[in-house]
Amino acid sequence: MGFTNEQLERYSRHIILKEIGVKGQKKLLESKVLIIGAGGLGAPAALYLAAAGVGTIGIADADAVDLSNLQRQVIHTTNDIGKKKVDSAAETMRAINPDVNVKTYYDFVDSTNIMDMIADYDFIMDGTDNFPAKFLINDACVMAKKPLSHAGIIRFKGQLTTILPGEGPCYRCIFKNPPPKDAVPTCKQAGVIGAMGGVIGSLQAMEAVKYITGVGELLSGYLLTYDALKMEFHKIKLPPRGKGCAVCSDHPTITKLIDYEQAACEWHPGDK
Amino acid sequence: MKITVAGEKKEVKEGLTVAELIAIEDVETPEYVTVSLNEEFVEQEGFSATTLKEGDEVEFLYFMGGGR
Numbered sequence: 184m185g186f187t188n189e190q191l192e193r194y195s196r197h198i199i200l201k202e203i204g205v206k207g208q209k210k211l212l213e214s215k216v217l218i219i220g221a222g223g224l225g226a227p228a229a230l231y232l233a234a235a236g237v238g239t240i241g242i243a244d245a246d247a248v249d250l251s252n253l254q255r256q257v258i259h260t261t262n263d264i265g266k267k268k269v270d271s272a273a274e275t276m277r278a279i280n281p282d283v284n285v286k287t288y289y290d291f292v293d294s295t296n297i298m299d300m301i302a303d304y305d306f307i308m309d310g311t312d313n314f315p316a317k318f319l320i321n322d323a324c325v326m327a328k329k330p331l332s333h334a335g336i337i338r339f340k341g342q343l344t345t346i347l348p349g350e351g352p353c354y355r356c357i358f359k360n361p362p363p364k365d366a367v368p369t370c371k372q373a374g375v376i377g378a379m380g381g382v383i384g385s386l387q388a389m390e391a392v393k394y395i396t397g398v399g400e401l402l403s404g405y406l407l408t409y410d411a412l413k414m415e416f417h418k419i420k421l422p423p424r425g426k427g428c429a430v431c432s433d434h435p436t437i438t439k440l441i442d443y444e445q446a447a448c449e450w451h452p453g454d455k
Numbered sequence: 456m457k458i459t460v461a462g463e464k465k466e467v468k469e470g471l472t473v474a475e476l477i478a479i480e481d482v483e484t485p486e487y488v489t490v491s492l493n494e495e496f497v498e499q500e501g502f503s504a505t506t507l508k509e510g511d512e513v514e515f516l517y518f519m520g521g522g523r
Contacts, residue, residue, distance in 0.1 A: 222523025246523075256523075312523035335519025342519055357496075357516055362487045370521035380522075406516060417462050419514045420494050 190282065194236055207396035208236065212282065214395040217241035217304040219292055219320055221268040223370070223380030224334055224387060225310030226258035231388040233276035233283045237395070240276060241304060243288035244268040255377035292316055294440035297323040306391045307331045310384065312370060314361035315443035321346065321354035322440055325431045330394055332387040332402075336375050337368065339411040341383035344402050344421070345390045351403035352424045353431040361443050382409060456509040467507070474502040482515055489516040 186194075186205065197203045197211075216237050218225045221244040232240055248256075248263045248271050256268075263271040269287035276285050290296055292311075297319060301307050307329050309320045317333065324331040325348045333354050334343035346353045386407070393399050406419045425432035456469055460480060467476065473492065477485045490497045491514040497505050507513070 220523045224522045244523075310522050312521050314518070314520050317520070317522075335521060337519050337521040340519065342517075357489055358518060362484075362518055367484055367487055367518045367520055370523075373521075375521050419491065419516065422491065422495050426496075 190236075193280070193282075197235070202398045203396055207398065210396050211236050211392065212238045214306070215239040215241070215304045216306045216308060216391050216395075217243065217301055218308045218310055219243045219300075219316070220310030220312065221246075221256070221258065221272040222252065222310060222312060223255045223336060223375065223377075224384035225308070226256040226272070227381045227384035228308055228310060228388040228391070229258055229272055229276055230279065231385055232391060233279045233285075235388070235392055236280060236282050237391070238282070239284045239286065239304075241286040241288060241300070242269050242272050242276075243290060243292060243300060244272075245289055245291040255375065255380045257381065292319060292323075294319065294442045297440065298327060301327055301329050304329065306394050308387050308391060309333045310387070314367075317354060318361050318443060319440060322430050322437060324348060325353050325355075326438075326440070332390045334383050334387050336379045336383050337370055338373055339376050339379065340409065341379045341411075342406055342408040343383055343386055343390075344406045345394070347401065347403045348431060350424065352421045353428060355430045355437075356424060356426070356428045357406065357421065359429065364444055376411060379409075379411060382411075456507075458507055458510065459512045461514055471507050472503055473497055473505040473507065473513070476507065476513060477502065477515075480515070483517065487518055490514070491516065 194208045197208050198205055214237050216232055218229050221242050246268050248259045248266050248268055250264055258275045259271045267289055269289050273285040273287050276283055307324055311317055328348045331346040404421050408417045430437045457464055458467055473490055482488050493512050
């Protein structure tokens with residue numbers, strides 16, 4: 184694949200980086216990333232991945248844009264209120280970069296659809312707001328051997344890790360099971376500072392770009408935490424993969440996907 | 456004795472257990488925290504029985520469910 188003059192100019196700040204170059208940019212244009220959740224984390228990640236020229240970006244969400252989303256979900260605008268989030272996100276991504284082929288999935292992930300959804304992608308990004316989805320995405324990515332960027336945010340804190348199935352520890356290595364419903368506060372109950380999605384979602388996009396281009400060291404085997412009030416990042420080294428993990432050990436006890444009970448950030452009557 | 460908690464050096468009493476440290480540190484939702492001691496996870500049931508030693512490195516890992 185050759186670059187057009189317009190592409191050489193559009194990606195010039197990437198191409199000039201010795202770690203990326205023409206080769207790395209080509210990898211980005213040929214890559215496929217799926218973002219699950221078009222919200223606080225998904226919005227900035229989608230913007231940066233589209234701008235970076237990730238060739239195919241899938242975006243999954245079954246919500247519509249709500250006024251209360253706009254404090255942090257920077258891919259949507261006031262004019263988008265009421266639109267499907269995936270359509271609003273797709274419009275913005277296409278407007279940023281016509282090179283990107285955007286695929287929309289107007290659906291919440293569950294055990295029946297996630298394996299098909301992730302099958303075609305090189306890298307998966309969890310931008311969901313609830314533990315059932317986070318565990319489901321982890322388990323599905325472990326089973327399908329798909330690299331995953333996991334993240335969570337609340338109040339003034341955020342954290343992320345990169346999961347390379349078969350190599351490093353997974354989400355379930357750290358947290359065995361979802362907490363009971365309402366045991367741990369959600370964003371809707373506890374709040375979240377808008378820019379937190381920007382910080383952590385951008386770091387997820389950074390991990391996707393590094394994975395695709397093969398540059399640097401990934402957050403596999405580490406949980407990176409960020410405390411905005413103390414303005415501190417802290418990198419926690421995780422034990423090696425699989426030691427007794429129910430899903431990613433060599434002898435897993437979880438071999439089928441589980442739909443846990445929903446306890447979402449923004450639950451509306453009528454949501455599934 | 457000196458231990459390191461979440462990257463910070465702390466002076467604590469000899470024989471302190473993980474459960475006692477959780478109380479001192481005022482850990483949020485302690486029943487759902489994951490504890491790593493010298494890069495190994497400690498089982499929840501073992502918090503009271505696990506005694507810390509000089510130089511130990513402890514990390515608390517918390518559930519964070521938000522994102523959308």
